[in-house]
Amino acid sequence: MRCNSGQIVQKEILSLQPKLHWMENLLRMGIREAVRSLWRTDVGDELLQIQKTRKEFEGDLTLVTFPLTRLSRRSPEQTAVEIGEYLAGHLEAVSGYNVIKGFLNIAIAPAEWARRLQSIASVSSYGFIQASPGADTVVIEYSSPNTNKPLHLGHIRNNLLGFSLSRINEAAGSKVIRTNIVNDRGIHICKSMVAWQMFGNGRKPEDEGKKGDHFVGDFYVMFEKRYREQTEELVAAGSTPEEARENAPLMLEARRMLIKWEAGDEQTVSLWQMMNGWVYEGFDVTYKALGVEFDKIYYESETYKTGRELVLKSLEEGHLIRKEDGSVWIDLTADKLDQKLLLRSDGTAVYMTQDLGTAVIRYNDFHFDRHIYVVGNEQNYHFQVLAITLQRMGYPWAAGLHHFSYGMVELPEGRMKSREGTVVDADDLIAEMTATATAMSQELGKLGGYSQAEKENICRQIGLGALKYYILKVDPKKNMTFNPAESIDFNGNTGPFIQYTYARIRSVMKKAEETVAGTHEENCSDVIPNAKEISVIKLLNDFPALVQEAAAELSPALIANYCYDLAREFNQFYHDYSILGEDDKKLRNFRLKLSELTGRVLERGLWLLGIEAPERM
RNA sequence: GGUUCCGUAGCUCAGUUGGAUAGAGCAACAGCCUUCUAAGCUGUGGGUCGAGCGUUCGAGUCGCUCCGGAAUCACCA
Secondary structure, three states: OOOOOOOOOOOOOOOOOOOOOHHHHHHHHHHHHHHHHHHOOOOOHHHOEEEEOOOOOOOOEEEEOHHHHHHHOOOHHHHHHHHHHHHHHHOOOEEEEEEEOOEEEEEEOHHHHHHHHHHHHOOOOOOOOOOOOOOOEEEEEOOOOEOOOOOEHHHHHHHHHHHHHHHHHHHOOOEEEEEEEEEOOOHHHHHHHHHHHHHOOOOOHHHHOOOHHHHHHHHHHHHHHHHHHHHHHHHHOOOOHHHHHHHOHHHHHHHHHHHHHHOOOHHHHHHHHHHHHHHHHHHHHHHHHHOOOOOEEEEHHHHHHHHHHHHHHHHHOOOOEEOOOOOEEEEOHHHOOOEEEEEOOOOOEOHHHHHHHHHHHHHHHHOOOEEEEEEEHHHHHHHHHHHHHHHHOOOHHHHHEEEEEEOOEEEOOEOOOOOOOOOOEHHHHHHHHHHHHHHHHHHHOOOOOOOHHHHHHHHHHHHHHHHHHHHHOOOOOOOEEOOHHHHOOOOOOOHHHHHHHHHHHHHHHHHHHHHOOOHHHOOOOOOOOOHHHHHHHHHHHHHHHHHHHHHHHOOHHHHHHHHHHHHHHHHHHHHHOOOOOOOOHHHHHHHHHHHHHHHHHHHHHHHHHOOOOOOOO
């Protein structure tokens, strides 16, 4: 079982390329020259700290001069002034500078930004890198459901994170394999099966008009309920609670079922296949609604055998130890971990066995460079053990296994508990978000003139956009609170806000085509942009580096927050200036181009999050 | 108890390799639609960045010690 809820363990810190602005590069060269000319010495890159100028100061980029004072042997202020003077005199792109304490604020000529916009516009898949033949292959495992219950809110975070990570890694130039491990065997499945056999009267999901996963889940719940009753009865009759749990008739039956299943009993296996089939049909609907996909799905019922063979082989090779009772262990005390069980004394597989097998099969299938497991932080220890065990068994590629450990989703009242019925069902939640989006659209009088099908599609996009953004904007490693009332908010820092900004831009572009057809294609690099326009261009300029950073940090939240910043900045520009109403043709074309590009980047950013961008809303 | 993670405004969250006066949204209050979509824009109030010590020219960010919360330490998954 992979994703009930959930810490961080071995997130590999990929060394980050410094964000290389085109302008930052130019400045670096200029500053190096300045230092050489002023103080006859070379300056290392690590001393050149260039950052964006904060809003409250005049300028675009800022050089922090404290680190340079040992070279200049002057005060930070004096150092800043001398470099600033040199840059202003030697670089055409530098239109001015000011110095505040040890900070040299450099102003870039507005015309430079217009040229920058023009060159961004000329790149067709701006921000995305096509995987080259030699690119890294990354396997990403996410979702990983049990087949005894429908998906819930915890799975939603998992699926959204996994899917978004897969797109981000692809956009950053890796080859990505999306994969899933279905935990389709074990005692929990047998519980549903027993309950269905005893209480189901041969009914099927369609008889009750239910999704298959919900149908099967109901029997699992029924099992647990009756089982609890039985244990209570036994305790009342004098058993200890422990004995009662072991000896309740239902539990005995489930155990028998598991043994029969493992022995390949025909009837049991066909019942198992039928019920799992129902569940898969249900899951498919949910996955489709969420918009997530997989390239290859693995089943624990198939991989656990490979795992067992691996363990036995490794035992022969002397990497493992067998205890008197026949159980097989790996001793990880040298790695400051415990001894860990790999096979039970009766020879059956445990959770770890299956994962060992799955990893080896996957490596043989894809020869991945990295394998990312999107699994809750409650399983940190498990994945630590998994990676080390595989390395001990002689698989050096296990160094590429990476546990993407994300935090739990909690409700305002606390943790979700199935006992107390506070589990938020995935299908219900999706339906609710769509319904809210529909009601909101109605209330605001949007979507007039659209067909019913179009309206439904747009409302679905908005509802899901709200849900996905709400979850993805939070730093994955942190536990998050899911507040139902807040999640359906469509104002402020939300998915619909970004979608709305995109739809507005599309609307302007359409109108532009009708009136001033296609003129934004013209080159407009000789426009002098205003401050708001420059702010937007700066953000657009950040996008490619941001995609790389999000891939390296494995953080959809970076993309989400960037999209919000860009949308907000654009809305300010949109509010303050007219695009189509601008009389100066050059300026109008420039603004159209700025808008068009913002739309494109927003659409790509949303794409990376798995959020659709509606043309109208 | 061991290990790991988290703690920033009333609430939900941002905060770049350590940089300037710590930012958004929600909630509250006050404004802006004859003009490209008001799901928008503008303004006001709101903080001992859990506490302390240290490193540094400079700490929300790095180190140590506490305090508070969470996860994990199964012949469960």
